[in-house]
Amino acid sequence: MAIKRVIAYQIEEEMRAQNITQTELAQRMNTSRAVVSRLLNPKNSSLTLSTLSSAVSALGKKLDVSII
Template identity: 50%
Template structure:
């Protein structure tokens, strides 16, 4: 006889703890930072060149690429994606 799972899901537990949104946002930011950095590597772009093409500062790009920094604007994200030939898709579900 198989035992059924007992207890809640991890997402449910995060919601119960009141940290689901923060944890989810941080996870998404980490993935985005990794994807932008990977695309930069594939295109052979340095941080200085990437910032120049985005018409922003190197410090702003560093914040975008920092997986620990969740403060990014959609404008900065859109600029970065455009430079590396990608697009941003947001979906509310």
């Protein structure tokens, strides 16, 4: 769950920086606000790479996943 907290925090910070609401992010992702809410909820461990990739792309960023 620690990783999910970090991911949710980073997405929320980028949303704040761009002044984007959950509703606007959902529209950019072509999904519902409920999906974005689950994505940003650090207690909800459900997260797919597809959803994460869509959110990051909607924020104009790139997703980099590494195994070190």
